[in-house]
Amino acid sequence: MKRRPHGQRPTIEDVARRAGVSRSTVSRVINREPRVRAEVVVRVREVIAELDYVPNQAARQLVTHRTGAVAVVADQPDGRLFLDPYFDCLLRGVRRELAGRGSQVVLLFLDGPDDLPRVADYLGGGHVDGAVLFSLHPGDRLHEMIGRLGLPAVFGGRPLLRAGDTEPTFSYVDGDNRGGARQAVEYLVSHGRRRIAAITGPYDQEQSAAERLAGYRDVLPDAAPELIERADYTRQGGADAMAVLLDRCPDLDAVFVASDLMASGALEALRARGRRVPGDVAVVGFDDLADIAESTDPPLTTVHQDVEEMGRLMARLLFERTARPASVVVPTRLVVRASA
């Protein structure tokens, strides 16, 4: 195993000399251009292997303006996004699609405000051909930064419209939160439920939460305010909200919960109060995270999103150089298990 001090790697020139050809020919072999004699290709490949030659990407980039890399930027103010199965799945989709196109995915983190200038310099410095950005929380400065940089970008996950905007300024991919919520509530109505409560996410802070609530209201425009309880997308929050709802409306016979995690908490609260599911109260969740929805008791009827496909879509969008930003809303479908 040859070791070489960093910085003294062989160059294309070394390969050319040793193979007895010109730099251009080596370059052509590396870039798989067709018009090179077969035996020359073989010879050059040999020398490349002998020398452990790896092309210097900086030099290549400088002339091609391509890097072969795409950044995924993960904003995680709470420091826990990383452990989120939803994000994991989204990211897998992005990676697979991009791997198929030969691009290297590099994940960058935004832990705090201090990271922003560094990440901006990185993105703006030509290290990558484009960026996929997950900004799960509002008020981030990614949008403005990206606009200034003029870098191809797709926002994803659960994006937020900027206050006042009706049309998004950037390409994005999102699940059909509103439609999904509508499906869930319609299902409950069509199965004879009459007092249908809702446990929502923080709808004043997250676009997705607001839309899921809007979907509920589409179906039940006259729902009493006391049937709606706001929570925070955590399991405990779901349990607490369920308890509150049961106190306030003991006669409720169904609940639409805006996330599976909260729904698992709600199921627990119902059990603690001796309500049977779905006999006394039907429960529908949102997300269809395999880890949760399939292992609750009873298994959760919930709104499914094809999260990996959303990831792939984001990657594809990055390469479609259209004049206007493209927004894609991915449809949802209801998966009926046992809780409703």
Next chain:
Amino acid sequence: MKRRPHGQRPTIEDVARRAGVSRSTVSRVINREPRVRAEVVVRVREVIAELDYVPNQAARQLVTHRTGAVAVVADQPDGRLFLDPYFDCLLRGVRRELAGRGSQVVLLFLDGPDDLPRVADYLGGGHVDGAVLFSLHPGDRLHEMIGRLGLPAVFGGRPLLRAGDTEPTFSYVDGDNRGGARQAVEYLVSHGRRRIAAITGPYDQEQSAAERLAGYRDVLPDAAPELIERADYTRQGGADAMAVLLDRCPDLDAVFVASDLMASGALEALRARGRRVPGDVAVVGFDDLADIAESTDPPLTTVHQDVEEMGRLMARLLFERTARPASVVVPTRLVVRASA
């Protein structure tokens, strides 16, 4: 907000012309070199802001051989490493240390064998100044690749010695698995436990598992083989192993479990068999993952590792250019809660 077609960004030349100085002067301002007149600095900064100029890193790299970026490579053959709190914590340490040194961390994934050549080209292509590699599983080809590339690298987490090697070929950081296990078992002995069983990890596959078992044997060289049961670092595996042990050695009064996750399974199995913890059976875990160890019933006495510090250490090692690879073993300490 100015938008500019990508690839037509302003260059240092544009800035120089507009500011009425030479390229060199602009370069000096960018790089904060001292010998520039204050008013010139101000003027150049203005122009940079006006033009939204960001230095082209490829050009810069080409001459400085520095990128300002460090890669973290995560090998995740099972596709789930990402959700591992241990890894999350390690990575946080790496990120914080590197952020403090002004380096941008980029995370690369190794999902399958297909990814290897792409990642190798990326690492070898000069995109980064060094690499931190987590190879939690054996048989990976990262070591060989890194050696050929001649890139500064530190391996981490739970590294594996190559068969036959006694000295590691690369720098690495690891927790003191053997010492930690020893502490745990000594604690059990000193508290009067006499029949101390062990639930181990896959010691034929993972170095860490092998060392934790070795630590157990250091204290109890004559332990009966039927007191040792191998599992797979999962919760269910821990529960199953505990059940087997109880069948085989009903008189056991303590168990050392090689991970918190398995220990939580073991606690469940003990409860199912009606054994009280720590009354009938004392249980000690390993890792001290806050999410698990603090919320079991009873809370777990376990071996603590400062995982974030291990991450920081890896990052530091990367910049210490010593002749020989440096190995650091981070000490552990026993955290006594209620299970033993």
Next chain:
DNA sequence: TTGAAAGCGCTAACAA
């Protein structure tokens, strides 16, 4: 304190 000029390693016309 500033500028001129060389060159980092590569690709991409253009010639041969």
Next chain:
DNA sequence: TTGTTAGCGCTTTCAA
């Protein structure tokens, strides 16, 4: 099919 040459945008001597 191959070689020659001119940059890509920056840093870095060396002179001024």
